[in-house]
Amino acid sequence: MRRLAHISDLHFGRIDDRVVEALVSELNNERPDLVVVSGDLTQGARSSEFRAARRFLDRLQSPWLAVPGNHDISPYHLVQRFFDPFARFRRYIQQATEPVFHDEEIAIVGINSVRAMLLELNWAHGSLSRGQMERAEERFAAMPPSLFRIVVAHHPFLPPSDEPTVRTVGRAAEALDCFERAGVKLTLSGHLHRGYARFLEPVLADGHITEIKARAPERAATRSLLVVQAASATSTRLRGEPNAYNHIRIEDGLASIEPRIWTGRDFANAESAGSGI
Ligand SMILES: [Fe+2]
Ligand SMILES: [Fe+2]
Secondary structure, eight states, X not given: OEEEEEEOOOOBTSBOHHHHHHHHHHHHHHOOSEEEEESOOBSXXXXXXXXXXXXXXXXXXSOEEEEOOGGGSOSSOHHHHHHOTTHHIIIIIOSOSSOEEEOSSEEEEEOOOOOSOOSSSOTTOOBOOHHHHHXXXXXXXXXXXXXXXXXXXXXXXSOOTTOTTSOOOBTHHHHHHHHHHTTEEEEEXXXXXXXXXXXXXXXXXXXXXXXXXXXXXXXXXXXXXXXXXXXXXXXXOOSSSOOEEEEEEEETTEEEEEEEEEOSSSEEEHHHHTOOO
């Protein structure tokens, strides 16, 4: 059995200090086997914000791994944005922007979905290249098949069910297809500041899914990939949902997700906080 904490969209630079303190003490009480951070550690990729994010991570008694989010590359320092966009992430947080972790039970492959520039006006969106998908597939292929396989990336792979037009990461359909081939059972993401979990089901009317179904009808009836999104753990930039993060328990090849939601005083589970995934 493994216990993970999935935290996302911390946004140091625009954080609620009380929430940060509550999160540190809760995580240190719970001591999950791993804390997985799905990007947007900072608000504007400033050095001071990265230092604060790192101080937060250093206070955790569990090991952690992180992938960058679109807010972790500088919108101000354009030379750096285009020539070395992840320099500060590498310096302050972690050398790898696509970290890999595995032990005797689980395997996690991080994918960097952030783009310094896109052929459109909004550069906050993310995308995955085919090379990144191939690399993820190769990484999983090198690990024992018995491990419970997890992908972490910042941008969402499926939209929330009540907002099906929300933009997902570029090449989401291809990526999900690739992950399934690699035996991935769970994806962890953020970016939308909304928490939800959805199985990749063939019956969904979403265009991406129809596309996958059309390409792989033989697998459509047996899909079991769970797509999990976390709300913002600590930011004051909320989009209609309170701060929250996910407890994840992996046992006997199954993952169970329990969102922990900020009530204004502390984090509580979904029922007692009156909402949830
Ligand atoms: Fe964010
Ligand atoms: Fe984001």
